[in-house]
Amino acid sequence: MLFAFLCTDKPGHLNVRMETRPTHLEHLNKLNAEGTLKFAGPFLDDDGKPNGSLVVVEAADMAAARLIAEADPYYLAGLFEKVEVKAWNWVFNKPE
Template identity: 40%
Template sequence: MPLFCFHNLDNETDGAELRAATRPAHLEWAAGLGERLRMAGPLLSEDGAMIGSLFLVETEDLASAQALAAEDPYAKAGVFARVDIRETKWLIGEGKRA
């Protein structure tokens, strides 16, 4: 099954506040992805503040990846200013491989 990278950057207006308010629902949603979630975590600023999200997720195709990303409570709440979804291949490094 293809692997997709979600690279999401928070909006600079109220992204931090929306992220904090929505975090429990986001974490519950992410945990519910089960085995198709290969890796996830926040993107950090130089001072360690959360400024975005990075996910590696297995889905059937790009349309499925886009639909899945749209279900993220962060996306629904308007946390993200930019969402970039690309197919990728895991070639090097340890991790939760297929």
């Protein structure tokens, strides 16, 4: 089952994002190599600066998806003001 992580950065925490980015990318690369990560990228503010994240993963259930979300270095560094984890159905333009 697919799960979308809708992550909102805490205001004024761009420095935390930038400092933690290398370990965050390592984490996503590991999930990608395992086949867990489907896609990911930052949300951008009006100035084009990152202010959140969208991450979609495949997991057995909501509990497993939450464990993945809470293992992200951004989460562990306290970057996010909130993280919503939602079951998601990929309907259009799904890769074969």
